[in-house]
Amino acid sequence: MKLILLISLLTMNIGFAAGEKKEKIITEYKKYEKFNLGDLEVKGDLMAPGDITVKERARVRIDNTLYERQEYFDLIKNDFMNMR
Amino acid sequence: MKYLLLFILTTNAWGNPLMERAERFYQSQRESRDIFIARELYKLGFFFAASKFSSNYLINQGLIDEDDANIMHSLLIKTGTHFLLKDKINLGKEHKSFAWIKGQKLLMKNKYPEAETALKSLTEKDFFYGEAQMALGVIYSLQKKNDEALKYYELCRAHTQKTKELSIKHNKLIMYYDLLGQTCQIHQARLLSMKGEFDISIKKYEEIKKTSYIWPQTIMEKAWNYYHMQNYNQSLGMTVALKAPILVDYFSPEAEYLMALSYSKMCLYNDALSIISQYYSNYQTKAQELKTFIDTTKNFSYLEIIQDNEKQIALHPYIKSLLTRIKKQMKFNVELQHYLKAQLELTKLNAINRPSPLWAEVRTNLTQDIKFRGDNLNQMIRNFLVEFINDVFLNSARLFDLNLEIIAKQKDLIYQNQELASDRARGDENQIKKDPLIHYYLFNGEFWADEIGDYSFGLKSNCEIATPPVTAEGV
Numbered sequence: 001m002k003l004i005l006l007i008s009l010l011t012m013n014i015g016f017a018a019g020e021k022k023e024k025i026i027t028e029y030k031k032y033e034k035f036n037l038g039d040l041e042v043k044g045d046l047m048a049p050g051d052i053t054v055k056e057r058a059r060v061r062i063d064n065t066l067y068e069r070q071e072y073f074d075l076i077k078n079d080f081m082n083m084r
Numbered sequence: 085m086k087y088l089l090l091f092i093l094t095t096n097a098w099g100n101p102l103m104e105r106a107e108r109f110y111q112s113q114r115e116s117r118d119i120f121i122a123r124e125l126y127k128l129g130f131f132f133a134a135s136k137f138s139s140n141y142l143i144n145q146g147l148i149d150e151d152d153a154n155i156m157h158s159l160l161i162k163t164g165t166h167f168l169l170k171d172k173i174n175l176g177k178e179h180k181s182f183a184w185i186k187g188q189k190l191l192m193k194n195k196y197p198e199a200e201t202a203l204k205s206l207t208e209k210d211f212f213y214g215e216a217q218m219a220l221g222v223i224y225s226l227q228k229k230n231d232e233a234l235k236y237y238e239l240c241r242a243h244t245q246k247t248k249e250l251s252i253k254h255n256k257l258i259m260y261y262d263l264l265g266q267t268c269q270i271h272q273a274r275l276l277s278m279k280g281e282f283d284i285s286i287k288k289y290e291e292i293k294k295t296s297y298i299w300p301q302t303i304m305e306k307a308w309n310y311y312h313m314q315n316y317n318q319s320l321g322m323t324v325a326l327k328a329p330i331l332v333d334y335f336s337p338e339a340e341y342l343m344a345l346s347y348s349k350m351c352l353y354n355d356a357l358s359i360i361s362q363y364y365s366n367y368q369t370k371a372q373e374l375k376t377f378i379d380t381t382k383n384f385s386y387l388e389i390i391q392d393n394e395k396q397i398a399l400h401p402y403i404k405s406l407l408t409r410i411k412k413q414m415k416f417n418v419e420l421q422h423y424l425k426a427q428l429e430l431t432k433l434n435a436i437n438r439p440s441p442l443w444a445e446v447r448t449n450l451t452q453d454i455k456f457r458g459d460n461l462n463q464m465i466r467n468f469l470v471e472f473i474n475d476v477f478l479n480s481a482r483l484f485d486l487n488l489e490i491i492a493k494q495k496d497l498i499y500q501n502q503e504l505a506s507d508r509a510r511g512d513e514n515q516i517k518k519d520p521l522i523h524y525y526l527f528n529g530e531f532w533a534d535e536i537g538d539y540s541f542g543l544k545s546n547c548e549i550a551t552p553p554v555t556a557e558g559v
Contacts, residue, residue: 059499061492064485066345069308069338072274073226079267080191080222082415083215084164084260 102128103438110442115145119152121442126155130433132426135159135167136449142173153178157211160185164422166457180205184212187219196223214243214261218268230275237275240268263414266292270302282309294537297412300326300334303537307342315517316346321539328531333405337367337479344486351504351547353490360483371476373400378469386465387458410468416461423457430454502549515542 106124109117118141125134138156142148148156157179160168168175168185175182183205190199200223203216210216217240224233244265251257273288286309289302307322323339323346325331340363347356377399381389389395390407399407410416430450436443497503517540518524527539 061496064489064492066486066489067341067482068311068345071278072305076222076225076271076274079271080219082413083218083264084415084418 100128103436107438107440107442110440110445116141118144119148123152123155125446126159130429130446131159131162132429132453133433133446133450135163136446136453139167139170139173142168142175143170146174146176148176148178150178153182157181161211163426164419166453177205180207180210181212184210184216184219187216191219191223196227199223208243214240214247214264217243218264218271221268221271225271225275230279234272234275237268237272241265241272244268260414262296263298266296266298270298270305273302274305277305277309277312280312282313285309294534299537300331303331303334304336304339304342306537307339311342311346311349314349316350316545317516317541317543319346320541320543322537324539324541325531325537328536330531330533330536333408335402335405337363337476340367341479341482341486344483348486348490348493350543350545351493352543353494353504356486356490360487363480363483367476367480370400370402371473374403374406374469374473377403378466378473384459384462384466386462386469390465406469406472407465410465413468416464419457419461419464423454423461426450426454426457504546505548512542512544515544516540 102124106121106128109120109124114120118137122134122137122141125131125137134155138152138159156168160181165185165188168182169189175186177183183202187199187203190196190202200220203220203223206213206216217236221233221236221240224230224236244261248258248261248265251261269288269292273285276282276285276288286306289306289309292299292302303322303325307319310316310319310322320343323343326334326336326339340359344356344359344363347353347359389399390411396404396407411420430447433443433447433450513524513526516524522538524540525535
C-alpha cells in the first residue's frame, strides 16, 4: 500500500514539473558600498609588525690588541744559552 | 802534520811510559783508578778520553785535589762543559771554574738565588769572571731588578775590555771577548728600552760596531725603540736596512710586521696592506720549503749538510741563509770545533795498536761521545729551523690581527663619512726628525755599507681628515 502511494506521488510530481514554465531570475548587486577600514576588527594574534620601520643596529667595534715589543726576556735568556 | 803526529804516536806507542802507566791503572781495582787514568790520558793529549774518566771519577768519588782540579779546568776549556754538566756530578770548591759551571746549571733550572751565590764567589782573577757577571746580569734581568742587572752588565763589559787587551796575540780570544762584551752591552740597551729610556737605549746600540757579527740583530731592536718614540719614519728606515744585499741572511718575519705596523700608525693603510699581502705570498712558500726540508732530512743529518757545500746546492737560497746564520752562532761554533777535535782524537786512538783493553774502552767511550755531540749539534740546527717556522706563523697571526684593525679603521671612516688626505707627497725631507750632529743624504736605491742601519723614511702621516663630514641635509 505504502509502495503504491509513493509511486503515485512521484508520477504526479514529474507530470507537474514537465507542465511548469521556466521563470527568469535576475540578480542585482549593490552598485556602491563603503567600508570603514578603521572600524574593522580582526580577532586573533597579530603575526606581522605594526609598522615597517627598521631600527639601527648597534655597531660593535672590537679593538684587536696589536703586538708591540715591550720586553726582551726571551732574547736575554737565549743569549745566555748561546754562551760556551 | 796530522800524519806525522799519527806516525810518531804509533811508532812510540809500545815504549810509551805514560801509556803503560795508564794501562796499569786500568788493571788495578783502586777507587781512584779513573782519576789516575784521566791524568795519564791528559798528559798524552787525549783530552776527550780524559774528560770521560774525570766525569766517572766525579760521579763515583767526588773528591779531587788542586792538581786534578786544574786538569779539569783545562779539559773544560779544551772539550767543553758537557762532562761536568751531568746531574749526578756535585761540584765542590776545588776550582773557581766549577762555580761557573754550578751557576750555569742552576740558572738553566731557574734556581736564581742558588745560582747567584755560586756565581758571586768568582773574583776578577778567575777565568770565567766575565761570563759570571753576564750570567748575574741575566738573573737580575729575569727577576726585573733592572738597576742591579745594569751594574753587572757594566762589570762584564769592563772586564771583557781588559781581558781583550791582555790577549793581543790570540785573535780568537779577542773575538770571543769582543762578542761577550757586546752581548752585555746589548742586554744593557734592552733593559733601558724596557725602562722606557728609548733614546739612551739607541745610543747603547749605536756603540756596537757595524762590523760585529751581532750587529745585525741590533737593527730590529733599535727599530722597536724608534717605534715606541713614535718616530715611525726611522722605524721604517731601520727595518728596510734588512733588505740590503749584504744582510740577505738576516731576513726577519718580525721586521715585516713592524713595517706594516709603522705604516698603519701613520694611517698609510694601503702601504700596510701591501706589506701584509706580500708577507703571505713570500713567507708561505718559504715556510713550506723549510718544512719539507725538515721532514725530508733523514736521520737528522743536518750537520752533514751544513759541513758540505755541495749538499747545499739543491737547497732553497733562503734555507742556505738560515744555515749560514746558525754557523755564526757562538755556541754552535764552539760545539762544532769540539766535535771535529773529538773526531781527530778518535783517529789518533785508532792508530794505537796495543793489547790492553783500556784502549778498546777509550775508543768505545769516545765513539759514544762523538755521537752524543753530533746529535746535540743536529738538534741545535733542527731547533733553530723549527723556531724560525714558528716565528713565521706567529708573525702571520700578528699581521692578521693588524689586517682586521686596518679594516675596522677604514670602516670607521666610512661610517663617519670621512676620508683621509691621500693627495699628500710620498716623501719629504722635512718629515725626518733629524739629529743636528748627523749629516743626511738622499737614498737613491743603493745600499752603502756605512749607511746601512741609518736610514729614515720621509713620509707624512696621513692621519688627517681631508673633507669635512657631509651633513644629513646635504644628501
